Amino acid sequence: MDFRIEDELHLLVETTALFGAQKLASNERVHEHQRSVGDNLQDAYTEMGLADLETPDSLEGAELGSLAKCLVNEELAACDVGAAIALDRLGPALYPALEFQGAAAVAHLQDLCNGSIPRRVVLVIEETDRDPHQPISLHVDWVPAQDVAALMLLGPTRACLVVDGIETQPLPASGLRAAGASALTLTDALATEHWTDPAAASRAQARSRLWVASMMLGVLRATCDFSRRYAGERETFGKPIAHHQGLAFLIVEMNMALEAARLLVHEAAWRLDQGEEASLESASALIECIESARWIGPSGVQILGGHGFMADYPVEKHMREVRTLGLMAGGLDAALETAGRKLEAGAPPLDIAMPTGEGE
Amino acid sequence: MDFLIPQETLKAVEEVRKWGRDAMRPAGLEADRLGSPLPVDHPYFHRSLEHGEGRTKWRPGASAAGRPGAAVHAMWLAEEGAYWDRGVMVANPGPGLPEASVLAQGTEEQKEKYLGPFIEPDRPRWACFAMTEPSAGSDAAAIKTTAHKDGHAWVLNGAKCFIGGASRSDWILVQATLDASQGRNAQRSFFVEQGTPGLGDFKIEKKMGLKAYESTSFTLQSCRVPLENLLGGESRPKGQAGFKTAMRTFNAGRPIIGAMAVGMGRAALDEAIHFAQETGLIKRERIRDRIECMSRKIRSARLICLRACWLVDQQRPNVMEASMAKALGAQVSQQAAGLGLEILGNVAGTGTHLIEKLYRDTKAMDIVEGTGQIQRVIMARQLVGLPR
Ligand SMILES: Cc1cc2nc3c(=O)[nH]c(=O)nc-3n(C[C@H](O)[C@H](O)[C@H](O)COP(=O)(O)OP(=O)(O)OC[C@H]3O[C@@H](n4cnc5c(N)ncnc54)[C@H](O)[C@@H]3O)c2cc1C
Numbered sequence: 001m002d003f004r005i006e007d008e009l010h011l012l013v014e015t016t017a018l019f020g021a022q023k024l025a026s027n028e029r030v031h032e033h034q035r036s037v038g039d040n041l042q043d044a045y046t047e048m049g050l051a052d053l054e055t056p057d058s059l060e061g062a063e064l065g066s067l068a069k070c071l072v073n074e075e076l077a078a079c080d081v082g083a084a085i086a087l088d089r090l091g092p093a094l095y096p097a098l099e100f101q102g103a104a105a106v107a108h109l110q111d112l113c114n115g116s117i118p119r120r121v122v123l124v125i126e127e128t129d130r131d132p133h134q135p136i137s138l139h140v141d142w143v144p145a146q147d148v149a150a151l152m153l154l155g156p157t158r159a160c161l162v163v164d165g166i167e168t169q170p171l172p173a174s175g176l177r178a179a180g181a182s183a184l185t186l187t188d189a190l191a192t193e194h195w196t197d198p199a200a201a202s203r204a205q206a207r208s209r210l211w212v213a214s215m216m217l218g219v220l221r222a223t224c225d226f227s228r229r230y231a232g233e234r235e236t237f238g239k240p241i242a243h244h245q246g247l248a249f250l251i252v253e254m255n256m257a258l259e260a261a262r263l264l265v266h267e268a269a270w271r272l273d274q275g276e277e278a279s280l281e282s283a284s285a286l287i288e289c290i291e292s293a294r295w296i297g298p299s300g301v302q303i304l305g306g307h308g309f310m311a312d313y314p315v316e317k318h319m320r321e322v323r324t325l326g327l328m329a330g331g332l333d334a335a336l337e338t339a340g341r342k343l344e345a346g347a348p349p350l351d352i353a354m355p356t357g358e359g360e
Numbered sequence: 361m362d363f364l365i366p367q368e369t370l371k372a373v374e375e376v377r378k379w380g381r382d383a384m385r386p387a388g389l390e391a392d393r394l395g396s397p398l399p400v401d402h403p404y405f406h407r408s409l410e411h412g413e414g415r416t417k418w419r420p421g422a423s424a425a426g427r428p429g430a431a432v433h434a435m436w437l438a439e440e441g442a443y444w445d446r447g448v449m450v451a452n453p454g455p456g457l458p459e460a461s462v463l464a465q466g467t468e469e470q471k472e473k474y475l476g477p478f479i480e481p482d483r484p485r486w487a488c489f490a491m492t493e494p495s496a497g498s499d500a501a502a503i504k505t506t507a508h509k510d511g512h513a514w515v516l517n518g519a520k521c522f523i524g525g526a527s528r529s530d531w532i533l534v535q536a537t538l539d540a541s542q543g544r545n546a547q548r549s550f551f552v553e554q555g556t557p558g559l560g561d562f563k564i565e566k567k568m569g570l571k572a573y574e575s576t577s578f579t580l581q582s583c584r585v586p587l588e589n590l591l592g593g594e595s596r597p598k599g600q601a602g603f604k605t606a607m608r609t610f611n612a613g614r615p616i617i618g619a620m621a622v623g624m625g626r627a628a629l630d631e632a633i634h635f636a637q638e639t640g641l642i643k644r645e646r647i648r649d650r651i652e653c654m655s656r657k658i659r660s661a662r663l664i665c666l667r668a669c670w671l672v673d674q675q676r677p678n679v680m681e682a683s684m685a686k687a688l689g690a691q692v693s694q695q696a697a698g699l700g701l702e703i704l705g706n707v708a709g710t711g712t713h714l715i716e717k718l719y720r721d722t723k724a725m726d727i728v729e730g731t732g733q734i735q736r737v738i739m740a741r742q743l744v745g746l747p748r
Binding site for chain 2: 140141142143144171172173174175176181183235236237244246247294298301302305306308309310311312316319320323324326327331332333336
């Protein structure tokens with residue numbers, strides 16, 4: 001057992017945090033207002049290697065694993081989650097490409113994104129597999145993206161990539177506006193590529209959930225940190241509000257829940273990095289983040305009282321965004337479904353058997 | 361025991377329902393889309409006036425005694441109004457929050473002067489109550505706005521924030537202290553009329569929700585008002601009366617705020633159920649169970665609000681129940697909106713669904729008129745003698 005983060009990852013976390021603090025945090029409201037991040041920022045992100053964290057070595061990426069990605073996501077999202085999503089062009093759509101096929105599919109997705117206008121690939125998780133030979137008609141009510149290069153549909157055992165015929169309709173959006181927001185429609189579109197492999201699908205789904213969960217951790221951390229600092233400074237009835245036990249306990253509960261959720265995310269990520277399927281663990285980690293977000297977001301606003309309700313402070317934005325984030329990758333109900341199915345199939349939820357490194 | 365709702369109340373609720381559907385809901389959605397309060401000359405306000413709103417209960421010479429069952433009746437109407445749009449409800453013209461204080465404490469001249477124009481208003485008119493300051497909200501005894509006597513005038517100095525409708529109000533009932541070192545004992549309320557020199561720097565805040573009405577900060581800089589603008593006049597009793605008057609304004613309102621929250625929670629749940637039916641999600645046990653749980657919580661919160669109001673009607677103490685109603689109502693309304701978001705799934709992300717607006721709107725209910733924590737402090741004082 002060792003809860004320390006390896007030196008190499010530690011350095012990565014530190015440089016990411018610095019990038020976040022300098023380039024994202026101070027422009028959070030600007031990005032939200034503009035509904036995009038600037039080209040300069042995208043370039044800086046790529047230059048730092050953040051765009052190719054999980055990209056295979058053969059494509060000159062760092063080929064790091066889930067844990068590294070989760071750590072980076074948390075750092076960026078703690079500064080500006082909308083920008084963090086906007087900057088990550090492939091987002092969780094990377095995972096089906098990686099898990100089903102590998103470098104070739106990833107290279108293809110990268111090419112699709114790197115046109116004259118930067119575009120993104122969007123992942124949609126579906127309850128049932130598509131027949132890849134049938135035309136696909138579908139409406140997705142909301143995705144946090146504006147310019148969509150391709151749509152990756154991920155079912156229980158199969159992934160389909162759709163490149164042509166994607167119609168987008170801009171939306172006001174309740175949060176994550178920096179990443180853009182649209183409704184997507186496909187009418188009789190054809191999958192340009194498709195893969196079938198239950199194990200790959202399961203891992204892709206697990207990694208996608210951790211992608212979302214780790215972004216949520218960042219926002220939750222930002223809420224916890226901001227409101228705790230504020231509570232130390234603001235005074236009522238002759239003392240800092242943090243020293244009223246009612247609020248002190250709330251602050252403790254928030255930080256406890258954050259740590260608990262974070263450890264679930266880290267353990268699941270570690271298991272994935274060991275080659276496990278970690279389907280139950282990833283679903284649980286996301287569920288925990290979503291459940292905690294239900295009350296941590298609003299509590300951040302609450303601690304600031306009336307000030308928290310105003311756009312002058314970031315907590316109202318956190319409250320909206322963390323809830324919106326929880327809708328991604330199928331959201332709560334899909335994760336509950338996965339976890340429930342695993343349990344039904346007899347997965348021992350608290351099994352202490354260590355991974356063999358060969359997958360399940 | 362009798363849980364039957366009187367016919368008269370049912371009829372009144374039905375009226376609010378019609379008005380809410382036709383006028384309030386659309387106005388609220390419009391303001392939310394615009395991201396700013398409904399302007400003073402918005403047609404909604406004129407319609408609202410024609411519809412009979414924006415008026416005072418006060419009549420010259422009439423006794424102050426309320427009619428029997430008035431609080432419970434008011435509770436049902438508050439719940440129904442907030443169901444359609446709580447922001448618009450607050451935006452409505454009328455003597456608003458300070459009316460109760462003026463009725464309870466004002467001199468006959470003050471009632472005539474300040475409530476008189478609201479009997480048959482010639483145009484939409486507003487009034488507001490200003491307690492909160494940038495550095496003092498929950499700790500209302502710590503406000504710093506001062507009032508001192510100078511010849512034939514009171515001179516006010518200070519800053520207020522988050523005041524509902526301040527920039528459009530005919531007059532603002534401003535809470536100020538005669539001597540900040542004396543805490544609550546030295547607080548008094550003053551009528552400050554719009555346009556009084558020294559009253560200014562109005563700034564409308566950008567809010568997360570409840571966008572239909574303005575929450576405004578302003579300053580008072582050597583703002584002189586005549587001596588007779590002191591609420592209750594010079595001869596009113598000394599001691600804690602000033603602070604108590606202000607607190608009474610809030611106390612009376614607590615179960616009503618709770619009921620508004622219940623109405624908002626009910627709106628969110630109705631929308632969620634509707635969505636679940638349309639999409640077939642209602643067939644899923646997991647969804648059904650959560651809807652059952654939520655409707656149970658809302659129902660119980662409503663009953664607590666009702667009981668708190670019933671105690672008012674019985675002229676019995678209701679400190680515990682009023683705080684419970686406020687705390688629980690705010691809690692369940694947020695939970696209902698949150699559940700709604702989960703049921704909507706991706707639709708919640710669009711930023712176009714009523715539930716998403718309610719998710720933002722309901723948050724304020726745990727902050728305004730005594731935060732959830734303050735309600736718990738009040739209850740803990742009652743239950744376990746929590747020291748101040
Ligand atoms: C939409 C909106 C409309 C409003 N309209 C009006 C209006 O018309 N007129 C008006 O006068 N005011 C108005 N207010 C202000 C409102 O009444 C205050 O925001 C509220 O009383 C809280 O005060 P505060 O914001 O200063 O928070 P603080 O008092 O600074 O509280 C910060 C946090 O500390 C907690 N806290 C404080 N003391 C304790 C304690 N002893 N124990 C445990 N926790 C504690 C609070 O619960 C809160 O979570 C409005 C506010 C909003 C959001």
